[in-house]
Amino acid sequence: MREKYKEEFNSIIKPIISNENILEMKNYQQHGNTDCFEHCLNVAYYSFIIAKKFNLDYKSLARAGMLHDFFLYNWRGSSDFMEKGFFNQHAFSHGKTAYKNASKYFDLNDKEKDIIIKHMWPVTLSLPKYKETFIITLTDKFSTLKEMYNYYTNNLAKYIFFRIEYYNVIMFVMGVLSIRL
Numbered sequence: 648m649r650e651k652y653k654e655e656f657n658s659i660i661k662p663i664i665s666n667e668n669i670l671e672m673k674n675y676q677q678h679g680n681t682d683c684f685e686h687c688l689n690v691a692y693y694s695f696i697i698a699k700k701f702n703l704d705y706k707s708l709a710r711a712g713m714l715h716d717f718f719l720y721n722w723r724g725s726s727d728f729m730e731k732g733f734f735n736q737h738a739f740s741h742g743k744t745a746y747k748n749a750s751k752y753f754d755l756n757d758k759e760k761d762i763i764i765k766h767m768w769p770v771t772l773s774l775p776k777y778k779e780t781f782i783i784t785l786t787d788k789f790s791t792l793k794e795m796y797n798y799y800t801n802n803l804a805k806y807i808f809f810r811i812e813y814y815n816v817i818m819f820v821m822g823v824l825s826i827r828l
């Protein structure tokens with residue numbers, strides 16, 4: 648995190664991340680190894696930086712970024728096409744759920760509401776009303792790709808490492824056996 652922005656970003660999100668219900672997001676996996684809290688932190692920070700560069704409402708973006716996936720359930724086990732219907736699936740509904748949860752604990756302005764509810768656009772069809780909402784539709788997808796990339800590259804590295812270790816053990820055992828024979 649760039650030092651010059653760090654303090655300001657932290658002071659904006661402090662009231663949100665001090666809330667114990669927000670910390671519960673740490674219990675839910677979002678993408679790869681990244682939990683919901685960390686994913687929201689990534690999205691909030693990237694959005695904040697971009698908003699600063701383009702002279703947009705960085706405060707609303709940082710706050711709404713921190714809240715955009717505040718749904719508090721395991722979405723992997725939540726797909727139930729037959730019972731819920733297609734447009735009530737997680738991808739379409741969690742923006743509204745996050746807004747509903749967030750508005751219980753925080754006073755949100757119209758922009759923050761739009762950012763949270765429509766962050767999945769264009770998956771959800773309702774068009775963003777503010778430039779800041781368009782920013783989060785990009786930073787959310789960018790963060791998702793980055794988190795997935797990190798997960799798969801780390802796991803690939805581990806897989807290759809264990810294969811090499813496994814090969815070394817086999818070679819060692821064969822070496823010992825050949826000495827004894």
Ligand SMILES: [Fe+2]
Nearest residue numbers: 715716741766
């Ligand atoms: Fe989301």
Ligand SMILES: [Fe+2]
Nearest residue numbers: 686715716787
């Ligand atoms: Fe997200």
